[in-house]
Amino acid sequence: MEKKYTINFTLNGKERTVETTAGTTMSALLREILGNTGTKVGCDIGDCGACTIIMNGRAVKSCILPAMKADGADIVTIEGLGGKDGLHPLQKKFVEYAAVQCGYCTPGMILAAKAFLDENPNPTEEEARIAISGNICRCTGYVKPVLAILSAAEEMRGGSY
Amino acid sequence: MKQLSLKEYLVPRSLKEALSILDEYSGNIEVIAGGTDLFVDEHPDLDAMLDITKSGLDYIKVEGRCLVLGSCTTYRELIKSCEVKKNFRALWEASNVLADMTVRNIATVGGNICSAVPSGDAIPPMLACGADFIIAGKNGERTVKAWDFFTGPRKTALMRNELIKEFRIPLPLDKFGSSFEKVARNSVDLANANVAVYVECENDNRIKDIRIALGAVAPTAVRAKAAEDCARGKTPNDEMLDKLCAALPSAISPITNIRSTKEYRTNVVKVLAKKAFLRAYESASA
Numbered sequence: 001m002e003k004k005y006t007i008n009f010t011l012n013g014k015e016r017t018v019e020t021t022a023g024t025t026m027s028a029l030l031r032e033i034l035g036n037t038g039t040k041v042g043c044d045i046g047d048c049g050a051c052t053i054i055m056n057g058r059a060v061k062s063c064i065l066p067a068m069k070a071d072g073a074d075i076v077t078i079e080g081l082g083g084k085d086g087l088h089p090l091q092k093k094f095v096e097y098a099a100v101q102c103g104y105c106t107p108g109m110i111l112a113a114k115a116f117l118d119e120n121p122n123p124t125e126e127e128a129r130i131a132i133s134g135n136i137c138r139c140t141g142y143v144k145p146v147l148a149i150l151s152a153a154e155e156m157r158g159g160s161y
Numbered sequence: 162m163k164q165l166s167l168k169e170y171l172v173p174r175s176l177k178e179a180l181s182i183l184d185e186y187s188g189n190i191e192v193i194a195g196g197t198d199l200f201v202d203e204h205p206d207l208d209a210m211l212d213i214t215k216s217g218l219d220y221i222k223v224e225g226r227c228l229v230l231g232s233c234t235t236y237r238e239l240i241k242s243c244e245v246k247k248n249f250r251a252l253w254e255a256s257n258v259l260a261d262m263t264v265r266n267i268a269t270v271g272g273n274i275c276s277a278v279p280s281g282d283a284i285p286p287m288l289a290c291g292a293d294f295i296i297a298g299k300n301g302e303r304t305v306k307a308w309d310f311f312t313g314p315r316k317t318a319l320m321r322n323e324l325i326k327e328f329r330i331p332l333p334l335d336k337f338g339s340s341f342e343k344v345a346r347n348s349v350d351l352a353n354a355n356v357a358v359y360v361e362c363e364n365d366n367r368i369k370d371i372r373i374a375l376g377a378v379a380p381t382a383v384r385a386k387a388a389e390d391c392a393r394g395k396t397p398n399d400e401m402l403d404k405l406c407a408a409l410p411s412a413i414s415p416i417t418n419i420r421s422t423k424e425y426r427t428n429v430v431k432v433l434a435k436k437a438f439l440r441a442y443e444s445a446s447a
Binding site: 002003005021022023046049052055060061063069071116131133134135 | 163196
C-alpha cells in the first residue's frame with residue numbers, strides 16, 4: 001500500500017503544502033497535482049532538460065527529482081518569472097532575439113540560465129553554453145538562446161532581479 | 162521517471178539513523194543520494210528508498226595530510242572547492258565534464274561511485290589517487306581501497322546494510338599532481354574512455370610513484386600496472402612514453418557498444434593516458 005506523505009515547500013515565493021507519494025516525480029507533482037504546466041516533460045528520463053526547475057538556487061531536472069526532495073525547499077518554476085505585468089530580462093531577450101521556436105525547451109532553458117546568472121552575473125559565452133548544457137534544443141541550434149542569455153546578463157547587471 | 166512500485170521514501174537526519182534503518186528495514190531498500198541515476202529507471206522490486214542527503218555527509222575538509230570528502234558532496238561543491246582543485250585535480254577535472262550542469266548540481270560523488278558503472282567519471286580519479294573508501298555499517302566502520310571496491314559492472318564490495326560515509330585521499334607534502342581525460346560522443350555523454358593519472362616526483366623530478374587508472378574499457382575501472390612499471394623511477398622521455406602507451410592494452414578488455422568500438426577504445430586510451438600523464442607530470446615536477 002502506497003504511503004502518503006505531506007510535504008511543505010516554497011513555490012515561486014508562496015508556501016505550499018502538498019500530499020504526495022514516495023515514487024512521485026517533481027515534474028508530475030508540479031504539472032498534475034498543482035496544475036502548473038509551464039514545466040514540460042520531454043524524455044522523462046533526465047536527458048533532455050525540458051523539465052528543468054530551480055531548487056534551492058540550483059537548476060535541476062524535475063523528471064528525475066523525487067517530489068519528496070522538495071520538502072523544506074525553495075522551488076522556482078517558469079511561472080515564477082515574469083507574467084502579464086512584465087517579463088524577466090531572460091524572457092524578454094529570448095523573445096527579442098527570436099530564441100524561441102517550438103518553445104518546448106524554453107522554460108527549462110530559461111530557468112537553467114537564470115540559476116546560473118544569479119550566481120555568475122558576468123559569464124563568458126563558454127560559461128553560458130555550459131550553463132545550458134543540460135537543455136537540449138532541436139530547433140534553434142543554440143545560437144540565439146546563447147546570445148539572448150548574454151544580453152539578459154548585461155541587463156541584469158544593470159538592475160536588481 | 163515515476164517509481165510506480167515504490168512504497169516508502171525515508172529521510173534520516175543522521176548517519177546513525179540512516180544505518181539503523183538500513184539494517185532493520187524488512188523489505189527491499191536502496192540508498193538514494195542525488196537520484197540522477199536511481200530515479201531514471203523504474204525499480205519494480207524496490208519497496209523503499211533511503212535518502213541520505215540530509216544525514217550530514219556533505220563536506221570537504223583537509224585533516225592533516227588527507228583530503229576528506231563526504232559521500233554526499235555534490236559535483237557542484239567539488240567544482241567550487243579550491244582544496245579539491247589543488248589537491249585532487251583529477252577529480253576536479255572529472256567533475257567539470259561529468260554529465261551536464263543540471264546533473265552536477267545535485268549528483269553526488271558517493272552516488273557515482275556506488276553506481277559502479279564501468280564508465281563512471283569519478284572512478285578513475287579515485288583509483289589513481291589511492292583513495293580510501295570509509296564504509297559505515299550498523300556495527301562500525303571499515304576501510305576499502307578504491308581499487309578493491311569495484312567487483313563488476315554495477316557491483317561493489319558494499320554489504321546490504323552498509324553505505325559509504327566518506328572518501329579519504331592521502332596527500333604528499335608536495336611534488337605531486339593528477340589529471341583526468343575523457344572522450345565521449347558529445348559534451349554530456351558517458352565516456353567512451355576515461356583516464357586518470359597520478360604522479361609523484363623526487364626532488365630531481367624522476368618519477369617517484371605513478372598510478373594510471375582507465376575507465377569504460379573493462380567491466381570495472383582498472384589500474385594499468387604494467388604501464389606504471391614502465392615509468393616508475395624514470396625521467397620521462399619519448400621512448401618511455403611510447404613504452405607506457407604500448408603497455409596499456411594488456412590492462413583492458415573493451416567492448417563494442419552503441420557508443421564506441423573496442424578498436425577505437427583501445428587506441429584512444431593511449432592518447433588520453435599520454436595527455437593525462439604529461440599534465441600530471443608537469444604539475445608534479447613544478
